[in-house]
Amino acid sequence: MEHARPYRFHSDTDGLEALCRDTKFSRREIQLMYRSFKQVCPSGFVDEDAFKQIFSQFFPYGNASSYAHYVFKTFDQNRNGAIRFKDFLHCLSLLCRGSPRDKLRWAFSLYDINGDGCITKKEMTDIVCSVYALLGRRSHPAVDEKSLRDHVDRIFLKMDLNKDGVVTIDEFMEICTKDETISKSLSLFDTVL
Numbered sequence: 001m002e003h004a005r006p007y008r009f010h011s012d013t014d015g016l017e018a019l020c021r022d023t024k025f026s027r028r029e030i031q032l033m034y035r036s037f038k039q040v041c042p043s044g045f046v047d048e049d050a051f052k053q054i055f056s057q058f059f060p061y062g063n064a065s066s067y068a069h070y071v072f073k074t075f076d077q078n079r080n081g082a083i084r085f086k087d088f089l090h091c092l093s094l095l096c097r098g099s100p101r102d103k104l105r106w107a108f109s110l111y112d113i114n115g116d117g118c119i120t121k122k123e124m125t126d127i128v129c130s131v132y133a134l135l136g137r138r139s140h141p142a143v144d145e146k147s148l149r150d151h152v153d154r155i156f157l158k159m160d161l162n163k164d165g166v167v168t169i170d171e172f173m174e175i176c177t178k179d180e181t182i183s184k185s186l187s188l189f190d191t192v193l
Contacts, residue, residue: 016031019086019089022090022093023089023090023092023097024093024096024097025097030089033085033089033092038085040054044084044085045082046083046088047081048068048069048072048076048081051071051083052064052065052072059135059136061135062134062135063133063134063136064133064134066126066130067130067133070126071110074091074106074110075087077091094106101173104173104176104177105173107172107176108172110127111123111124111167113127117169118166119159119167120165120166121152121165124152124156124167125148125149128148128151128152128155
């Protein structure tokens, strides 16, 4: 793995100002997040194994490994196996302060595992399975494999508007923006730090 160069701005005012411009966070918020990031990741970057370990602390009742892997891929902007603070901050800004369309584009990239611009039923199944594994025994009601696959089939059928066997970004955006349940779930990311 080629290690990412750690992001440094402790004495770099221009770097901090650029992050403020590029994200929707204030100087103070960025400084607080940077301190926390450096405490957890003193090297200035986090690799996938460390990311999985951190993620599993938030979901102690399930298996976070698979879902954390998919999320890590969306945060690893340079595809070099490491998340720098800057990468982390950009994704966090998008998820916490981005528009609903920004959040949907991120969600699409999560489901589009191979990055080819389309979501297949297998990709959707893999992500949904990883979410249920993440929830573990906290999943209520408990879901068996047949119910899970039926659920994915219903969602996929609803999203694949032209019935060509894949869901494009346009189909995904159209269905998700019209679905009130999805819209409400996206607002859960709206936070003030």
